[in-house]
Amino acid sequence: MYVGLKMLKSFQTVTPKTPVLQAQKLLDQADLWMLLVTDGDRLVGYLRSEDISAALPSVMTTLDKHEALYLVSKLTVDKIMRRDITTVPPELEIEAAADIMCKKNLAGLAVTDARGALVGYISRTVMLEVFVEEMGFRDGGSRLVVEVEDRRGVLHELSGIVLEHGVSIISTGTFYHDGQRMVVLRLACDDASPIAAAIQQRGYRLMCAADFVAEWIRQ
Structure with missing residues (x-):
């Protein structure tokens, strides 16, 4: 899966000359955490609610009321927007984008092409939807968690057992817990x-939530 296949293509943007009060209204109405700032189709920065909150008090406290209200009405996005925006290309693997968001604690990533033009946006909500889809949760079926050795052929062996029972595999996922590899199978059966x-019988250990209860209590 690639970023370009899951990115949002319809979302709110502003320009550097958008009044800050208008940008604040857009943030509030759509319950957004930030707005991307574009000049034509080129991405030039972003603006967060906290940037607006930080800018307005400084204006209000240094001038009298009438002057402050006038200047606030004229204040534009380019005066307070941030330019240190992290972008990714649409051809990037989506798990790589998720890793960037995780490491930098970002709520979203702007997607730009080779010319620097804004072509999309990918958010935490999109990432969560991808995760749910990849794990096959909405397809129903049954879920098995198998503790395995981290060696070649494990998935082949497990899928072979499932095939012997004439059942289809909806999804597979692999995770580590305390250095131990876990394989999660979602199967198309009740x-x-x-x-x-x-x-x-083949020597594998099945895991369930009860196996981790004591660990959760200790924590």
């Missing part, structure tokens, strides 16, 4: 107990 028993 009752996965025969498959679970067969997996255990």
Whole structure:
């Protein structure tokens, strides 16, 4: 999956000359955390609610009321916008974009092409939707969590067991917990107990929430 296939293409932007009060209204009405600032189709920065909140008191406290109100009405986005924006290309793998957001604690990423033109936006909500889709949650079925050795052929062996029972695999996911690899299988069946028993007979250990209860309590 690539960023360009899941990015938002319809979202609110402002220009450097947009009045700050208008930008604030847009943020409030749409409950946004930031607005991307464009000059033509080129991305030049972004503006957050806290940037506006930080700018207005300084204006209000240094001038009398009438002067302050006049200047606030004339204050434009280019005077307070941020230019240190993180961007990604549409061809970037979506997990790489998620890693950038995680490491930098970002709520979203602007997507730009090779010319620097803004072509999309990807948010935490989009990332969560991708995760839910990848794990096959909305497709129903049954879920098995298998503790495995981190070696070649494990997925082949597990999928072979599922195939022997004539069941389709909706999704697979692999995770680490305390250095141990876990494989999550979502299967297209209502009752996965025969498959679970067969997996255990092959020497694998099945995991469930109860296996982690004591750990959660300690924490």
